[in-house]
Amino acid sequence: MRLRWLELTDVRVHRRVVFEPAEGLNVLVGGNGAGKTTLLEGIGYLARARSFRGTPEEDLIRRGAAGAILRGEFEVGGGRRRVEVELPRGSRRRILVDGKRPRRLRDLVGTFPVVVFHPDDLDLVKAGPGLRREYLDDLAAGLWPEAAVVQDDAETALRQRNAFLRAAGPAAEAAILDVWDAQYAAAGARVYEYRRRVIAAVGAPLEATYRLVGGAGEVRWRYEPTWLGEDTEPEEAILDALRRRRGRDLELRRTSAGPHRDDPVLELDGRPLRSAASQGEQRTAALACRLAALVVLGNHRGEEPVLLVDDVLSELDPGRVDGVLRALPQGQVFLTTTDEGLPRGTRWKVAPDLVEVAG
Amino acid sequence: MFEPPIQRLVDELARLPGIGRKSAQRLAFHLLNTEEADALRLADAIVEMRRSVRLCSRCFNVTADEECAICRDPRRDPSILCVVERAQDIPVIERTGTFSGRYHVLGGAMNPIAGIGVEELRMRELVGRVETEHVAEVIVATNPTLEGDTTAMYISRLLKPAGVRVTRLASGLPVGGDLDYADEVTLGRALDGRKEL
Numbered sequence: 001m002r003l004r005w006l007e008l009t010d011v012r013v014h015r016r017v018v019f020e021p022a023e024g025l026n027v028l029v030g031g032n033g034a035g036k037t038t039l040l041e042g043i044g045y046l047a048r049a050r051s052f053r054g055t056p057e058e059d060l061i062r063r064g065a066a067g068a069i070l071r072g073e074f075e076v077g078g079g080r081r082r083v084e085v086e087l088p089r090g091s092r093r094r095i096l097v098d099g100k101r102p103r104r105l106r107d108l109v110g111t112f113p114v115v116v117f118h119p120d121d122l123d124l125v126k127a128g129p130g131l132r133r134e135y136l137d138d139l140a141a142g143l144w145p146e147a148a149v150v151q152d153d154a155e156t157a158l159r160q161r162n163a164f165l166r167a168a169g170p171a172a173e174a175a176i177l178d179v180w181d182a183q184y185a186a187a188g189a190r191v192y193e194y195r196r197r198v199i200a201a202v203g204a205p206l207e208a209t210y211r212l213v214g215g216a217g218e219v220r221w222r223y224e225p226t227w228l229g230e231d232t233e234p235e236e237a238i239l240d241a242l243r244r245r246r247g248r249d250l251e252l253r254r255t256s257a258g259p260h261r262d263d264p265v266l267e268l269d270g271r272p273l274r275s276a277a278s279q280g281e282q283r284t285a286a287l288a289c290r291l292a293a294l295v296v297l298g299n300h301r302g303e304e305p306v307l308l309v310d311d312v313l314s315e316l317d318p319g320r321v322d323g324v325l326r327a328l329p330q331g332q333v334f335l336t337t338t339d340e341g342l343p344r345g346t347r348w349k350v351a352p353d354l355v356e357v358a359g
Numbered sequence: 360m361f362e363p364p365i366q367r368l369v370d371e372l373a374r375l376p377g378i379g380r381k382s383a384q385r386l387a388f389h390l391l392n393t394e395e396a397d398a399l400r401l402a403d404a405i406v407e408m409r410r411s412v413r414l415c416s417r418c419f420n421v422t423a424d425e426e427c428a429i430c431r432d433p434r435r436d437p438s439i440l441c442v443v444e445r446a447q448d449i450p451v452i453e454r455t456g457t458f459s460g461r462y463h464v465l466g467g468a469m470n471p472i473a474g475i476g477v478e479e480l481r482m483r484e485l486v487g488r489v490e491t492e493h494v495a496e497v498i499v500a501t502n503p504t505l506e507g508d509t510t511a512m513y514i515s516r517l518l519k520p521a522g523v524r525v526t527r528l529a530s531g532l533p534v535g536g537d538l539d540y541a542d543e544v545t546l547g548r549a550l551d552g553r554k555e556l
């Protein structure tokens with residue numbers, strides 16, 4: 001995929017800015033508050049219909065403005081598609097794709113493939129399990145739209161089950177809990193299976209990208225849910241676990257076992273990276289994971305996703321930066337940095353209301 | 360801001376679903392500029408509807424009488440019940456022309472997040488009807504959402520001891536949507552292809 005142009009009106013520091021990026025690597029240079037990350041946010045919002053890392057949409061609207069407008073055109077699947085988003089302050093947003101309102105937002109999932117890479121992602125190895133589950137789930141949704149549907153179902157079933165436990169307390173009616181258990185087990189098992197498929201698909205690309213960014217040894221995922229017994233189907237196993245822990249769940253008033261509590265970990269030469277490796281090695285592995293996701297998505301669709309890299313380089317050892325730049329895919333990449341001396345790509349100078357090719 | 364009587368109407372209209380600020384103003388001024396008799400007829404229709412319409416004592420469909428037209432119709436087969444979430448779903452299924460039994464309006468689907476448990480739904484009434492009306496089959500036509508599916512599962516387990524056949528509309532309906540999102544042909548096919556739960 002490729003972004004042809006982007007136009008932001010009243011988005012954060014920009015009153016109005018128009019950006020016509022180059023193919024390949026686009027390096028956005030500017031000081032703090034220049035609005036370079038805003039350009040990435042704009043591209044990401046148009047492609048995924050949601051903001052970065054759960055930033056409230058109101059935050060995107062320039063201070064004092066009545067609303068923000070984001071517009072852009074992607075070259076994707078052999079055609080050109082225009083996306084427009086209006087974010088009025090205090091009321092519902094409006095999204096148009098090629099001038100028409102999409103029937104359901106769910107239909108847009110995966111239409112415009114982007115991968116976002118943020119400094120927090122460097123903590124993939126050492127952070128809590130949530131970030132790793134999200135990595136696997138996001139990649140699954142990018143590869144198989146059905147995965148996004150079952151993730152949604154599992155989350156809804158879990159939230160409903162927890163709401164029921166909270167409201168009913170220890171005297172909850174067993175027959176009602178039974179049906180929420182069944183729904184969560186069914187959807188949760190599918191979520192688990194998609195995570196497994198992602199781990200299988202990402203194996204070889206991860207080894208390759210790990211070497212490209214200068215890592216040594218063998219990196220791989222290890223995922224062993226505590227609820228999964230031997231010789232049981234995942235759905236049956238989740239149902240069993242929920243049944244076994246029912247007493248505790250009734251007391252805690254929330255769901256204490258299931259795929260939402262799993263901890264998939266990364267290993268280096270068979271040992272957990274989290275405890276065995278230095279911070280540098282952990283970050284290298286995290287970076288390799290993002291790049292591997294990009295490779296897998298690109299191979300699967302026969303089209304490179306757009307990569308948005310937000311201020312990651314400054315977090316790395318200088319020695320690793322060149323390896324990272326070489327490992328970037330052939331597709332369109334947007335990279336923000338405060339470092340003016342970056343050797344590759346088309347360099348853009350960014351300031352409020354301004355994006356121009358740097359001399 | 361408009362003159363208080365106009366503003367009051369604009370505010371009321373804007374509270375209706377699907378009506379924004381702009382449309383509310385347009386409607387209010389239309390009612391102001393139209394013949395007085397036309398505007399009053401609308402007000403009258405609203406009052407009349409609210410005063411006369413109540414719930415069918417048998418199936419909880421909306422009706423102006425003790426029982427709704429479907430429950431009173433002797434040609435309808437009382438041994439088949441179609442369970443829907445809302446009274447609005449009944450005309451949608453009626454349009455398919457494939458269903459000749461009676462209905463039961465639950466009043467929603469199980470949704471603890473929204474504070475709706477089985478006590479808030481007409482479950483006990485459903486069990487009562489299955490026992491007293493010699494029902495042989497219950498078709499659960501709740502919305503194809505996770506909550507609608509869960510409710511269908513609960514109903515099928517609830518009615519198991521009664522020995523009644525419980526079925527669910529075949530898939531093919533738009534997932535996650537409302538029933539009235541489906542066209543008649545799709546919905547008719549889903550009724551014909553219903554499966555035992």
Ligand SMILES: [Zn+2]
Pocket residue numbers: 415416417418419420426427428429430
């Ligand atoms: Zn009736």
